[in-house]
Amino acid sequence: AQSVTQPDIHITVSEGASLELRCNYSYGATPYLFWYVQSPGQGLQLLLKYFSGDTLVQGIKGFEAEFKRSQSSFNLRKPSVHWSDAAEYFCAVGAIELKTSYDKVIFGPGTSLSVIP
Amino acid sequence: DGGITQSPKYLFRKEGQNVTLSCEQNLNHDAMYWYRQDPGQGLRLIYYSQIVNDFQKGDIAEGYSVSREKKESFPLTVTSAQKNPTAFYLCASSRRQGWDEQFFGPGTRLTVL
Numbered sequence: 001a002q003s004v005t006q007p008d009i010h011i012t013v014s015e016g017a018s019l020e021l022r023c024n025y026s027y028g029a030t031p032y033l034f035w036y037v038q039s040p041g042q043g044l045q046l047l048l049k050y051f052s053g054d055t056l057v058q059g060i061k062g063f064e065a066e067f068k069r070s071q072s073s074f075n076l077r078k079p080s081v082h083w084s085d086a087a088e089y090f091c092a093v094g095a096i097e098l099k100t101s102y103d104k105v106i107f108g109p110g111t112s113l114s115v116i117p
Numbered sequence: 118d119g120g121i122t123q124s125p126k127y128l129f130r131k132e133g134q135n136v137t138l139s140c141e142q143n144l145n146h147d148a149m150y151w152y153r154q155d156p157g158q159g160l161r162l163i164y165y166s167q168i169v170n171d172f173q174k175g176d177i178a179e180g181y182s183v184s185r186e187k188k189e190s191f192p193l194t195v196t197s198a199q200k201n202p203t204a205f206y207l208c209a210s211s212r213r214q215g216w217d218e219q220f221f222g223p224g225t226r227l228t229v230l
Binding site: 004009032034041042043044045046049051090094102103104105107108109110 | 152
């Protein structure tokens with residue numbers, strides 16, 4: 001089955017520390033992968049996406065993610081976290097609805113990030 | 118500025134009542150989506166529309182209905198048949214249906230009293 005897992009429900013880091021949020025996917029073909037961020041009470045905003053090519057993808061707000069096919073992972077990283085990065089982060093994979101052949105996006109459960117000043 | 122608007126931001130409803138959530142976009146996107154968000158469950162797709170006058174059920178369509186009479190509008194009705202309607206509802210759009218970047222509205226929090 002096509003799925004996305006984010007092993008960490010909640011992570012706390014100190015401001016200025018590095019960050020890595022984990023994402024694992026289950027999908028047979030080469031996946032389309034996304035990271036979205038959601039500030040409290042708001043909608044989601046795309047941070048970055050991977051479709052093909054270079055496996056290290058740069059996004060907005062200083063984030064990057066690396067696609068590792070052998071590990072079925074697409075972890076999000078930031079070298080130095082700012083207090084404004086506190087939010088919910090969602091990994092997502094492009095998948096195909098088997099019944100209708102509809103291309104859909106499956107979202108993971110999210111990781112909540114807290115930043116200590 | 119282009120974007121997606123959802124109204125109202127907060128909505129309270131009595132059990133047994135239908136309620137309609139508004140979603141409008143001025144991005145000229147063909148595809149629109151409705152998601153439901155519950156704590157710890159990520160986003161679950163309720164309905165999607167690829168083009169005007171066409172829409173399809175998502176993973177959790179029971180108890181919901183939609184219409185797509187105009188390209189820019191995709192209202193969602195939460196009916197009394199929805200057994201657990203209290204949730205945060207997000208509307209999104211994309212240039213075309215599929216794996217394009219989705220742009221999200223700010224959401225509507227529905228509480229059933």
